[in-house]
Amino acid sequence: MIKPDGVQRGLIGEIVSRFEERGLKMVGSKLIQIDEDLANEHYAEHADKDFFDELVGFITSGPAFAMVWQGADATRQVRSMVGKTDPAESAPGTIRGDLGLDLERNVIHASDHEDPGSNEREIQLFFEETELLEYSRIDESWLYTDED
Ligand code: CDP
Ligand code: MG
Secondary structure, three states, rough: OOHHHHHHOHHHHHHHHHHHHHHOEEEEEEEEEHHHHHHHOHHHHHOOOOOOOHHHHHOOOEEEEEEEEEEOHHHHHHHHHOOOHHHHHEOOHHHHHOOOHOOOOEEEOOOOOOOOHHHHHHHHHHOOHHHHOOOOOOOHHHHHHOOO
């Protein structure tokens, strides 16, 4: 999910392009205004942290762009493309390492591959089933070895 800072800075296209070019397939996306209830639920794991109120204020401060991407080991690969939580510690070439400087305003959220089920939980939090589409990308046979 591209956070409100990324949307306001005009980075939706840049970020979508990175995932598309990697070969991941977008199966759902939408611009959303996150309200406080949704923010509280989404970041429930951080409810006791000192940055929580500030974080909820930030994530509800303007439109965010939610996305669902599919592909081989997608959750892990997206996290590695996103970089570390702190952009200052993220390698150049990563989204946060190329596009951010601030620990809170770090451009993008991604489900945690080290927290099994977080991807499914977050997809259900942000999307109806009818908003997720099944289709083939025309380059799939060139992206993946046919092992049949
Ligand atoms: O987003 P990520 O999973 O990499 O990090 P997190 O530890 O789950 O923290 C969620 C979000 O809280 C981060 O992406 C930052 O926007 C924010 N945060 C913060 O403002 N101050 C911190 N010390 C840690 C995180
Ligand atoms: Mg996290």
